[in-house]
Amino acid sequence: MTENIQLNSEGKLKHFLSIEGLNKTLLTEILDIADSFIGMNDQQIKKVPLLRGKTIVNLFFENSTRTRTTFELAAKRLSADVLSMSIATSSTSKGESLLDTIRNLEAMFVDMFVVRHAISGAAHFIAQHTSPHISVINAGDGQHAHPTQAMLDMFTIRQVKPDFSNLRVAIIGDILHSRVARSQIQALNILGAAEVRVIAPKTLLPSHVESLEVNVSHDLTSGLKDIDVIIMLRLQKERMTSALLPSESEYFKCFGLTEAKLKIAKPDAIVMHPGPINRGVEIDSKVADGPQSVILKQVSNGIAIRMAIMAMAMQKQGAVG
Amino acid sequence: MSQIHIKQGHLIDPANHINRIADVYIAGGKVVSVTHEPAGFKATTVIDATHKVICPGFIDLSTRLREPGQSRKATFKSEAIAAASAGVTTMCLQPDTNPVIDTPAVAELIKELAEKAHYPQIYPIAALTRKLEGTELSSMLSLKQAGCIAVSNAQQAVKNLLILRRAMEYAASHDLLVMFRPNDYWLGNNGCAHEGAVATRYGLPSIPEEAETIALAQCLELVELTGCRMHFGQLSCKRSVIKIYQAKKYGLNISADVAIHQLHLTENDMIPFDSSYHVLPPFRTEEDREYLRQGLATGTLNSICSDHQPHDIDAKLGAFPETEPGVSSLETLLPLMLKLVEQGEISLQQGIAALSENPARVLHLNSGALTVGYAADVCVFDPELTWQVNAENWKSQGINTPFWGQQFKGRVTHTIQAGKIIYSLE
Numbered sequence: 179m180t181e182n183i184q185l186n187s188e189g190k191l192k193h194f195l196s197i198e199g200l201n202k203t204l205l206t207e208i209l210d211i212a213d214s215f216i217g218m219n220d221q222q223i224k225k226v227p228l229l230r231g232k233t234i235v236n237l238f239f240e241n242s243t244r245t246r247t248t249f250e251l252a253a254k255r256l257s258a259d260v261l262s263m264s265i266a267t268s269s270t271s272k273g274e275s276l277l278d279t280i281r282n283l284e285a286m287f288v289d290m291f292v293v294r295h296a297i298s299g300a301a302h303f304i305a306q307h308t309s310p311h312i313s314v315i316n317a318g319d320g321q322h323a324h325p326t327q328a329m330l331d332m333f334t335i336r337q338v339k340p341d342f343s344n345l346r347v348a349i350i351g352d353i354l355h356s357r358v359a360r361s362q363i364q365a366l367n368i369l370g371a372a373e374v375r376v377i378a379p380k381t382l383l384p385s386h387v388e389s390l391e392v393n394v395s396h397d398l399t400s401g402l403k404d405i406d407v408i409i410m411l412r413l414q415k416e417r418m419t420s421a422l423l424p425s426e427s428e429y430f431k432c433f434g435l436t437e438a439k440l441k442i443a444k445p446d447a448i449v450m451h452p453g454p455i456n457r458g459v460e461i462d463s464k465v466a467d468g469p470q471s472v473i474l475k476q477v478s479n480g481i482a483i484r485m486a487i488m489a490m491a492m493q494k495q496g497a498v499g
Numbered sequence: 500m501s502q503i504h505i506k507q508g509h510l511i512d513p514a515n516h517i518n519r520i521a522d523v524y525i526a527g528g529k530v531v532s533v534t535h536e537p538a539g540f541k542a543t544t545v546i547d548a549t550h551k552v553i554c555p556g557f558i559d560l561s562t563r564l565r566e567p568g569q570s571r572k573a574t575f576k577s578e579a580i581a582a583a584s585a586g587v588t589t590m591c592l593q594p595d596t597n598p599v600i601d602t603p604a605v606a607e608l609i610k611e612l613a614e615k616a617h618y619p620q621i622y623p624i625a626a627l628t629r630k631l632e633g634t635e636l637s638s639m640l641s642l643k644q645a646g647c648i649a650v651s652n653a654q655q656a657v658k659n660l661l662i663l664r665r666a667m668e669y670a671a672s673h674d675l676l677v678m679f680r681p682n683d684y685w686l687g688n689n690g691c692a693h694e695g696a697v698a699t700r701y702g703l704p705s706i707p708e709e710a711e712t713i714a715l716a717q718c719l720e721l722v723e724l725t726g727c728r729m730h731f732g733q734l735s736c737k738r739s740v741i742k743i744y745q746a747k748k749y750g751l752n753i754s755a756d757v758a759i760h761q762l763h764l765t766e767n768d769m770i771p772f773d774s775s776y777h778v779l780p781p782f783r784t785e786e787d788r789e790y791l792r793q794g795l796a797t798g799t800l801n802s803i804c805s806d807h808q809p810h811d812i813d814a815k816l817g818a819f820p821e822t823e824p825g826v827s828s829l830e831t832l833l834p835l836m837l838k839l840v841e842q843g844e845i846s847l848q849q850g851i852a853a854l855s856e857n858p859a860r861v862l863h864l865n866s867g868a869l870t871v872g873y874a875a876d877v878c879v880f881d882p883e884l885t886w887q888v889n890a891e892n893w894k895s896q897g898i899n900t901p902f903w904g905q906q907f908k909g910r911v912t913h914t915i916q917a918g919k920i921i922y923s924l925e
Contacts, residue, residue, distance in 0.1 A: 275813070275816070275817070295818065297818040297820050297821050298701060298702040298703050298704075298818065298819065299703075299771075299772035299818040300818040302818075303772060307816075320818070320820070321703075322701050322702035322703075323702070360700070360702055385695065385698075385699060385707070386695055386698075386699040389696035389699055390699060390700065
């Protein structure tokens, strides 16, 4: 559609805003670099000096525990100075504009912003309006993209099933409101997955979902056939009050992943969930905690993937390599 | 009083079926001849229109000048200059000012502001319902007497159909034109982009075509019920064009317009998250644009409006869904119309009629034509002159246009309003 503001003139990562516009080589490079960091988790000293002297600000305009914590740990393990701000309750509620908040922080000589915001396009907007030396990492914007989550999911899949070209992946649940799903679909298609299937009632699918290059099913039982990777999405409680669904129990009956339904997928299928889980709403505890679940692995991998992305985005300034 | 002689231009006056090289003579604020020099005529100003087009001044059915209440976005002064430079000699102002045009005092204030800006031909459109809230009728008759040319609820949907019915009946009782942009509040769901592939990809809250077509269908039924004189504004999609076509064929007393940018841009032209493309109704599909163009060519849509909505920079500075919708569009009105002519979509006569003769008919105004005895509202433009949309050329206080930086062909050289030259290109 237009120039890709995520890449610098040499095609290297400058910002990480969405999966769209990145190619297979770059996505694979992210996964490979994350691989090199994963060993660190078991070491006594879990730190490398790649981003020493750099200042990273986590700007969370929307609440999050997992994503913010893993970003913070990732930055610390790269030896950066990191500051986490929950702005949901500070400046913007006093009427300060998004841009003013950014400009004020910029004046404190920041090198990177990690941004989460409830509005689609917020990270993009910040990237377009910050000083050229600052990198912006999207930690989730509205219903648009959550690219680091998608990459950690790809990383987790690759650990168990290294060849994407054989994989049939089902994403189940609230696709309409899910930035995670949009980024996962793009990443899976770029990495060459055999099939991406979305399974949800029509009320939870975007109007032109087929344009995302996915197959669509409204039935979990038939939809799970031949599937290698099952990705469950979180269901927000608000979906009931906005007449998108009748009740949690009916949703669980139709789209909840139980042991019986899991048996329809391939026997070695893995079960994923970006968290936080609603047990008994989208997934049965027995499945979430069962042998096919890689949900906690996803969380651990979050640190390595975010280290890789932050290091790569800073590379342009000669901080790495 | 000055006497103006416009010499040897290509005169296109669709209402009078004139399309030839001619001279136009203006005296006492009126057109006095388009054939021969009248006896005793002594030109105080001569405009050489060789290789230029002379046509009626443009009449804009939907404009926002932002006063009263939002002078940080634009003022009568700034926008009167922009309008004059665009060949626009008459503007109808939407009532969503602050305060809303729902009392005669506000209508009178607008008349005053227009006089002060030396641009008298500004007509306020009165609010259809008090404060545009869709719950109580505005004092339509008093507003008409205070100079309001029509009634409209601007961008606000009238959620309650009983209120809409009564408002239409009341307007019909006083022979007031109702202007209506069909938009179902609930189906619109506070969206900011067309419900299509682009909104799906970028996770943008979306507005289906049905938000427009269902509201349009309901309103057409109420036109039949109430007998009100109805003009539908800023239509955006294929099925709206079809509905208007069918309703006209059926015999309803209606007319319709399209905003100039809707005839050119689609969802696929949108640069991701670029707020200058944030407009309501949203840019839709290529097919919708085709139907809008055909609708214009066949007369189903009889007018083009600018739907001018100037904004301050801050209004457009933010994540796409949070920015304010609207395009500053007076100054691109003529070149974008000429582009349709160049692309073979419409004839030049049709384009000029859609900007002058036809909106005059919608408003029941004795203008939009260079008829002898009419107020001399004239636009002279050079169809070959190229110019760039940039800070040097732009007059409107709002620079919110997706066409910024683009090169255009066709530029106004002179604008005459009621016999007074209000713009000439240096």
